[in-house]
Amino acid sequence: MSALEATPPVVPNNVRKTALNAVHRQMGAKMVGFNGWDMPVEYPASIGCGIVAEHLAVRTGVGIFDVSHMGDIRLAGREALAAVQHISMNDASRLAIGQAQYSALLYPQGTFVDDVIVHRLGEDEYLLVINAGTREKDFSWVRDNTRQFDCKVEHLSDDFTQIAIQGPKGVDVLQKLTDADLSAVKFYWVTRGTICGLKNILMGRTGYTAEDGFEIYIPPDEPTSARVWYAILEAGKEFGVVPCGLGARNTLRLEGKLPLYGHEISDTINVWEAGLDRFCKMEKPDFIGHAALEKAKTEGVKKTLVGLEMVDRGIARDGYKVLDDGGREIGYVTSGSPAPFLKKNIALAYVPPAQAAVGKTVKVEIRGQGVKAQVVPTPFYKRPKKAAKSE
Amino acid sequence: MPYPTDRRYTKEHEWITADGTIGITNHAQDSLGDIVFVELPKVGTEITVGKAFGTVESVKAVSDLFAPVSGTVTTVNDALATAPEQVNKDAHGAWMVKIKVKDPAEMNALLSAADYDKFVSEEAGH
Numbered sequence: 042m043s044a045l046e047a048t049p050p051v052v053p054n055n056v057r058k059t060a061l062n063a064v065h066r067q068m069g070a071k072m073v074g075f076n077g078w079d080m081p082v083e084y085p086a087s088i089g090c091g092i093v094a095e096h097l098a099v100r101t102g103v104g105i106f107d108v109s110h111m112g113d114i115r116l117a118g119r120e121a122l123a124a125v126q127h128i129s130m131n132d133a134s135r136l137a138i139g140q141a142q143y144s145a146l147l148y149p150q151g152t153f154v155d156d157v158i159v160h161r162l163g164e165d166e167y168l169l170v171i172n173a174g175t176r177e178k179d180f181s182w183v184r185d186n187t188r189q190f191d192c193k194v195e196h197l198s199d200d201f202t203q204i205a206i207q208g209p210k211g212v213d214v215l216q217k218l219t220d221a222d223l224s225a226v227k228f229y230w231v232t233r234g235t236i237c238g239l240k241n242i243l244m245g246r247t248g249y250t251a252e253d254g255f256e257i258y259i260p261p262d263e264p265t266s267a268r269v270w271y272a273i274l275e276a277g278k279e280f281g282v283v284p285c286g287l288g289a290r291n292t293l294r295l296e297g298k299l300p301l302y303g304h305e306i307s308d309t310i311n312v313w314e315a316g317l318d319r320f321c322k323m324e325k326p327d328f329i330g331h332a333a334l335e336k337a338k339t340e341g342v343k344k345t346l347v348g349l350e351m352v353d354r355g356i357a358r359d360g361y362k363v364l365d366d367g368g369r370e371i372g373y374v375t376s377g378s379p380a381p382f383l384k385k386n387i388a389l390a391y392v393p394p395a396q397a398a399v400g401k402t403v404k405v406e407i408r409g410q411g412v413k414a415q416v417v418p419t420p421f422y423k424r425p426k427k428a429a430k431s432e
Numbered sequence: 433m434p435y436p437t438d439r440r441y442t443k444e445h446e447w448i449t450a451d452g453t454i455g456i457t458n459h460a461q462d463s464l465g466d467i468v469f470v471e472l473p474k475v476g477t478e479i480t481v482g483k484a485f486g487t488v489e490s491v492k493a494v495s496d497l498f499a500p501v502s503g504t505v506t507t508v509n510d511a512l513a514t515a516p517e518q519v520n521k522d523a524h525g526a527w528m529v530k531i532k533v534k535d536p537a538e539m540n541a542l543l544s545a546a547d548y549d550k551f552v553s554e555e556a557g558h
Contacts, residue, residue: 071465082492083465086520092491093466288465288492354513356469356489379468379491408487 059109060202060266070286076174078110081286088283095289096381099250100422103208104285105273108249108256109266110173111203114183117166118192125167128186128329129159130312132322136161141229141245143320146182147330151311151337155179155302158247160231168197170247170256172302186329202266206273207254207293209424210280215244215255217276228253237272239265249290251297252424289381296380296422298348298389304359304375305346305389311337314391316346344372344391348419355405355412357388362406363414371396374405380421387421388414434549436524440500440539441548447524448500448542452531456488456497459552461523464490470512470519472497472529477505479531481538486528488519501538503531 057078065072068088070081084090098104116124125133131144138161146154155175160168171179180196187194206215216223221234221244231245236257243258259269274282291301300306305315312321312334323334351357357377365371377388388405396403399418404411435441435457439449445460461467469489479485484496485505507530512518518526533539543551 071463091466292491354469356494358494379489381466381491 057110059107060261060263061107061109061270063263064267064270065107065284068284070284073287075287076110076172078173080110081107081284083286083288084284090283090285092286092288092292093381095283095285096292098281098283099208099252099254099285099289099293100382101209102281103206103210103214103254103277104250104283104289105270105277106205106207106285106290107202107270108205108290109202109261112171112173112176112179112196112198113201113203113258114169114171114180115166115195115197116169116183116187116192117163117195118190119165120190121165121167121192124187124190124192124194125159125169126326126328127190128183129157129169130321130328130330131159132325133159133161133167134325138163139231141231141247143229145306145312145317145320146179147312147328147334148308149329149333151313151330151333152308153302153306153310153312153315154182154308156300156306156317158245160245162231162243165192168243170203171198175302200261201258202261202269203256203258204270204273205248205250205254205256206277207248207250207252207285209253210277210282211252211254212246214273214277214280214282215257218272219244223255237269239269249299250293251299251420251422252293291376292378292381295376295378295387295389296383296420298420301376310391311342313337314342314344314346342394345394345397346375347390347392347397347416348421349374349377349388349390349403349405349414350417350421351386351388351405352402352413352415355407355410356386357390357405357407357412357414361388363390363392364404364406364411365396366402366404368404368411370406371403377405383421385421387417389419392416435545437545440542440544441551442498442500442542443551444498446498446500448539450539452503452506452533453527454497454500454529454531455525455527456519456523457548457552458523460488460495461520464488464493464495466491467516467519470516470528472508472512473505475505475508479503479505479529488516497528499531500542501531502534504534505529506532 065081069085073082129144141160145156248254361374363372372392401416471487479499486497
């Protein structure tokens with residue numbers, strides 16, 4: 042065996058820890074380094090966990106994630122909207138107070154600084170939730186590119202412990218702990234309320250699992266973070282709640298074709314290639330990257346993101362080559378894994394548009410062998426539509 | 433979990449019995465997590481001490497299997513192709529291959545159960 046990583050008991054000083062780090066270790070989580078953070082990849086089988094069990098819990102019941110490594114940037118002031126519009130590709134003018142949208146920060150080349158969720162919290166107040174690995178880069182980018190606006194930019198990444206409660210039962214679990222009426226909160230909207238006695242807590246009906254659920258933003262001190270974490274686990278017992286690590290977070294987002302920075306999107310991939318057209322509003326006032334995207338649109342893309350399903354036995358992994366039938370290299374896998382809920386081996390890959398049609402057969406090079414795969418419709422998984430509730 | 437004393441171990445986390453049956457250790461399956469794929473050589477394949485002879489994949493990771501000693505594969509546990517999770521359930525029972533050991537003296541270089549246990553504890557405490 043090789044590539045085995047034992048749980049590092051001592052964390053080097055330059056590795057960052059969330060306020061729940063001790064809780065994860067106490068629960069026996071397997072810890073890994075992720076973008077400079079010491080994070081749980083999965084919890085032990087002895088408490089009913091492991092990537093597959095955690096993944097299935099989120100698809101069928103509920104799971105909770107410590108996502109405090111995610112970053113937060115607040116823009117507030119008279120010209121906050123104009124600032125957000127200038128640095129992001131979606132149209133923030135469409136947001137009502139309390140509404141959120143998926144968007145991205147772009148370089149002038151039309152490639153990605155990062156993808157973000159933009160929340161409109163007040164008349165002139167916006168919160169951008171950003172990726173862990175790009176926190177500092179994003180904040181500098183936002184600050185430097187909004188100087189011309191009358192708008193204060195604050196880096197709030199260390200101000201919250203962020204916990205995601207995900208799955209069809211997620212709303213039921215959180216409802217037990219808050220006075221806010223969660224049934225009134227639509228997908229990609231936020232509310233505020235008391236949770237575990239903590240007042241005015243932000244709760245967003247958002248997530249990264251292709252499932253219903255909430256993300257809550259609580260004070261970042263260790264005792265409060267631990268108290269809320271355990272309260273959610275206690276409240277979720279009747280629904281079979283489990284703690285989930287980054288392993289399940291990755292397989293869940295992959296089934297839902299949610300992009301991961303550094304994989305499906307990066308500073309060398311543009312919006313059209315990534316297939317994120319519907320989140321890019323070319324008709325809104327000018328934004329960074331607009332001109333390059335306009336040009337790129339007329340030129341057409343050289344590569345496009347597709348979903349692959351392995352036909353023959355084998356698992357595509359990040360970075361593996363994609364070959365055509367004749368064995369010629371045509372692209373690469375950005376994310377590949379067994380899909381625990383779909384029980385298939387799936388991947389996202391960049392290939393030339395000519396090879397991207399659904400049904401097209403390609404090969405993925407696995408340990409020197411071309412293994413047959415097929416282009417399939419994405420997302421691989423879509424959550425079932427709920428029947429309208431009468432309550 | 434105590435490591436069975438009827439076999440020897442490698443620092444790459446394989447075990448081998450005196451009759452040449454090879455598998456991975458409980459520590460290995462625990463580190464890998466949910467095992468979803470096992471790729472093994474065909475009967476008749478010559479395997480060489482220290483060299484990769486197969487692959488084990490979990491949801492998260494790909495890991496090579498290294499030959500504890502040299503030999504020729506005589507039997508392959510085909511059941512693992514369709515039930516790789518057996519390795520998680522019973523790593524010391526779910527064997528991978530049986531080989532005809534080329535040079536039994538090579539076994540002497542491998543770890544005893546006690547030494548392997550110590551090695552794993554030290555690795556976890558590095």
